[in-house]
Amino acid sequence: MPGQTLTPRESAILAAVERRLSNPEIASELFISVRTVESHIASLRRKLGADSRAELIAAAGERREASVRLPDTRFVGRETELAALAALVDAHRCVTLTGPGGVGKTRLALEFAARRHGDRSPIVVELEHADPDDVVPRIARALDLEAVTGADVTASVAYALASHPYLLVLDNIDRVGPAVQAAARRILRDAHDLRILGTSRTPFGDDAEHVFALEPLAVEGADAPAVTMFLDRLSAHGVPPTAGERELAARVCARLDGLPLGIELAASVSRHLGLEELAARLERDFAALDRAAPRGRHRTLETTFEWTWDLLEADEREVLCRLAALPRAFDVDLATAVTHEGAEGVLLRLLDHSMVVPLGGTPRRFRLLAVMREFVRARTDAATIREVLERHAEYHERVAAEFIAHARTDDSREAVRLSARLCPDVNAALRWALAARHPTARSLATSLAVGVEQYGSDVDSVRSISMAARDGRVRAEADARELMLLGNSIAYLDMPLVDELAERALEIADDDASRLAAHHLAGLAAAYLDRGPEALEHLAVAERLARELGDPWQLGAAHQMRGVALRGASLDDPAAAMAEFDAAMRAYAIAGDAMHVNNARFMMASVAARTGADAERAARWAAECVDYATRAGNAHELAHATLVQQTLGVPDAAAPLEELTGEFRRLGDARCLTRCLLLGADRAEGAAAVALLEEALSFADSAGDRTHQMAALTRLVEARRAQGDEMGTRLALGRLDALSGAEAAGA
Template sequence: MGGSPASPRLTDREREIADLVAAGLTNVDVAARLGLSDRTVDGSLQQVYRKLGVSTRQQLTAWLREREAAGLPAPLDGLIGREEDLARAAALVTAHRLVTLTGPGGVGKTRLAIQVGRAVGADFPGGVHLVELSAVNEPELVDDAVVSGFGLHLDGDRPAHRIVADRLGQRPALLVLDNCEHLVEASALLAQRLLTACPGLHVLATSREPLMVPGERVRQVAPLALPAGGQALTEDALRHHAAVRLFLERAEEAGGALPVGPGDLAVVVDICRRLDGLPLALELAAARTRAMTPAALLEHLGHDERPGILTAGYRTAGERQQTLRATVEWSHRLLSEPEQVLFARLAVFAGGFDLRSAQAVAGGEPLSPAGVVDLLSRLVDRSLVQVGAGSTGEPRYRLLDTLRAYGRERLGATGGAEETSRRHAEHHAEVLAEPMLTWSLRAAGEMREQMDDVRAALAWSLANAPELTTLICGRLVGYWGRHGPIGEGCQWMDRIIERLPADDSHRAIACANGAWLAQRHGRFDAAERYAQAELRIARAIGDTSAVADALTRLGDIARNRGRFGEAVAHAAEGVAMRRGADDAYELALALVVSGSALGRRGDHDEGRRQLEEAADLFGTIGESAGVALARGWLCEVAIRMGDLPLAAAQLAQSLRTYRDRPDAWMVANLFDLAAWLARIQDDPTRALRLAGAAAGLREAIGAAAVPALAEPVERAVRESRRWLGARAEEAWRQGVGAGPEQAITYALRETDWEAGAKAVRDAATGGLTGREREVALLIAEGLADKEIAARLGIGRRTAEHHAEQVRRKLGCSSRTQVAAWVVQHDLTPDGER
């Protein structure tokens, strides 16, 4: 889920002029509308052309239209037979603030909604934001999913609709809220609140039933049109009926045997009628033409397996599902018994999964982990499991939502749901225990792919095995705290702590993790409450290590809240306890807290000494991230001491480590320190860019600034704004919009701002041209050179040349490696991320 990617940095005035030009106004009209001179408009428009890489008004209009739809996935194939639906739905969305597309499962509501969003994107300067609710299983998580769809995070007790309203203001924006049927009440309530709070927001929802919100306009998405019974049609006319055309095109894509004569087409028409023209049912059936003729397909359907008739109405989802259910059950009956067992067990996955996960979760008796390999391949061949490249280049599998729902029903009917869900939760607990999971860049990408299933494992274990939930969250807390969303982690920790016994050791662990996350989220009262609870439980059960941990944590919270005397006292007690134990890592952590608190209190020399000791201890045990942590806070002490060379040296060493072992919360603090340092060195532009980068990074992960650092950083920002005057806002916006890679490079003074931005763009695109990016994306989809040529309307030799250039520039020796690179770098057609 996510909003539109960042655009090139147009000023507010340039964006205003660009929007008016795209709306068809001449330069003279724009000047009159905005009260500007013709010359000013001409000059600003040339700046817009230069920044966007366009040269005509038509190109500018096309760029803006594509940009406003950039938050939506690009379609992988054409939308067949939905021209009228697309036009009418687009008109409804433009004219009304809440539109719901309803219809049976598998009818294509999601695909239609995405196309509508792309079609009307230019009408919504605030962007088109897609939120998929299919993996959200609990009503209370809908708010977080929607806020995340706007690129935001829940913030304490602030309601979701207020967070979104603060971001959008009056700007027109479109929210595509997909798959609402299982959370219809929560979706309806939030939609109503959002529409009330955000005057420019429009909502396009998909559901098997209306949301029943005042002002809602409902558009029923019907099955694809079918030839009427007994109607005499030519062969050409038959081929152009939407349902028939969809079946034929998907059969061709699957490499199936296509009908060639009128008699064969008649069989296809019968198949389409038996399947009621439902797109998903047709696509599943068309995939079977790899192994059987259309006549054989029709034979397997049989007259007694005719799908049920669709029924209109608000509360008829069960009956409407029967049509698709007939197709799914038919596909299921064609499976062998071991294949059926695997299919049902795989339905426990909420998102994608790799082979190892499939073996661990679904490989129990009567199957075996080794046997899963062949069975999974068969399910892929039968189009019951989808496969694509993951972030590592290895295959990742997934079930379509409708098939997953049916599989879970079968799993429950066979009595295997409890055991499979347990294996699923235990497997993800094991995955999270792997070294470096929360630190490495590659692992962070893998975690993002697995988060839907991690959430499913948490939800199941919370209801059935709270101790397992504590274990999973304990292993996940580092990921949440360093990569976000921190607010989601806090929500899970709150729920876990509520359910655990008051004086249980598991509760002490959960309180420790909850305190760590809550502090990073800015919930200092909750953090302190949890740390006090950890201390009380630890003392009650006689766990001296946990007592030392709680004391250090209380010191950490106090030092960040500005209560330095209290912080020093707690931290000193923690240090004393750790010196009596053989644990260099924990002692070093305690010294970091103590040294930083001393430095903030004004005991600079002792604070520096303790932080240097902590860095040395971390270094002796090979903890480079710990060294970076100690050096980062030593930078602050050095600034307070007035030793600017020492501060700059510590800052640089810390940032270089966090490049490879990212901790976004700590990096944001380092950007604040760099901004403070830049202001002292009379570089206000640099100060504002770096402070803006800190703010942008915190917003991205849902983190809060450290109160004890707020005063000097806010002063640096105020003074820099006063110094720069009208130029200040541009410097701030540059920082907020920069990614961490560019900001780190800039903070290290390795390059200037413009060169850094270009380097990041080049790294993001591998130096590929626009056409080469398109080819790389199609390679990642699994298309051959011939198919790429057809998709892009170019010659096959040209496609082969582009593919070779892509491999050469990216340093890849195979198409699989290209696909992995595309996923790892989140490549998009325009090169932005």
């Protein structure tokens, strides 16, 4: 009843009633008379408004449920985990929620307990500040068991818990794991209907324990739970976000890896900084995530992680510091390479401590959450970080070189997947090697170049290769073949740079093999820059040398680049270009390079689609390219084929134009992105068409793509004129005049 409190003795008697003990049994347990028990029960009925013993039992359960103290904030994004936890508690007698600090283990356990799973009455015991000897007494106090001198407290606890289907929640087990293990083993032996739900960064290790690893909230998708939680907390702090701030909120949540404590802290700080400034500061570090209350290990992320850091052994800290120095995720082999042989066991212990989280994949990969990584790096000396990055670069130099040795003839899905996994790691290693002027830079750059060309690019990798190609040390040390590999891979993005590499290759070529590479690269540069006659001269030399050296792959490459030159505006001979692409396909087939066979077929389809001479055959070739790319899992080749389908207006193209445009942005293929933008402009009107043409011109300018510069400018003249924009029309005409001469502008 409101305002009524129970005395300690009344609480103990009510707990005994809940356990279905009779009055004599209660008197015996508490060493009091039956008359005293009856008197206390009468008082309990009055205070709790219970007319019968059954109502007293129900009131006891309600009081226990009410004792589960939940935060006032809304519970967001864990309904799936609640359902999974319910199934685990049904199937297993002891379940431990594990996960890194701040991931929400306690909140999930309390929510589960408060919702009273089935007939189970919750009993919550907080163990954060417990000593090993205090574990069982704390459970006893939660059960309102009176201490009796000389009694076996564990036996009393087990007896009490056996009387009813209880859910015993043991929160923050970390520091008392062995004591919890000993107590749980004995209690579960006697309390057959009991379920134990623990929370801990580290499993306590009993045979009966079933571990449920709790992950951070998802940050991807329109209704990402992490973003939903963040927006909710912002509103609770009196700073409701505007409609335009949702993207900022998603950035903040992604930076925090969806860690609920980080999201709570960020929402609290946003009152003072605003969302835009907070997002900018989080990009640098997490120092702003602090608050005055509550004090203790949840005040900041640092205090949360220190709680676990203090429990680590010396070898665990050493290995963790080295893993935190890595730029990206890692597998066991890489972890061993940057630590020491036999470190696998330490890595597994760190996983148990929730300091490292699994990512899945084969082989299994792992990472540190961004906030955890920064915490550990702050405790790692600079010399160790440099040593780890050097080992990381040397490891990937070796792995990448072994991989690309077979890249030209292996177009399997497995190879494509491995390339996608290796590419970001090699890219990170290359960027470090360039900054550190480390000798691995040249080898990493050429390996990455082959991977990008053969299995599909990404914009970050292409930019890294461009950085290497501009690096004076790399360019000075590279031979003609290596310069050719670099040039091939950045032809998507920066043709003026490819032209520079070709000049350097021609200067240093000193034997037939290097002259072949140099003339191929010079022919490629001239072809894509629409210097047709010059391209044919270089490619004639390359073809002759390829035949003399018996190199079918280089022969195919010479034919393919000749086709590129012949389709350009300066030569404009589509039939001859098609014949060269056909010859390239045959040579590539002899070399065993199925990907380049498909790439040459795509170019044939592209020429046929552009000229409109044979749309039916172009559509068939494009469909064959789609089939190949889908089987191989090659996203870049699939995008190429889809571009032909969109050019032809195929109704069931593999992807819509807008999606295709985004894909070429991701791939870093400026030339094909420009084509997509021009195609989009053809289908748009007014200001929308002008915007697409301006963007297409920008990409064509940056890539040095003269053919598409002219195409974009010609259409811009017409689009600006159609809008009545005389000044814009004159500016476009002036640029067209400067680029291609008065004749083109006059026309």
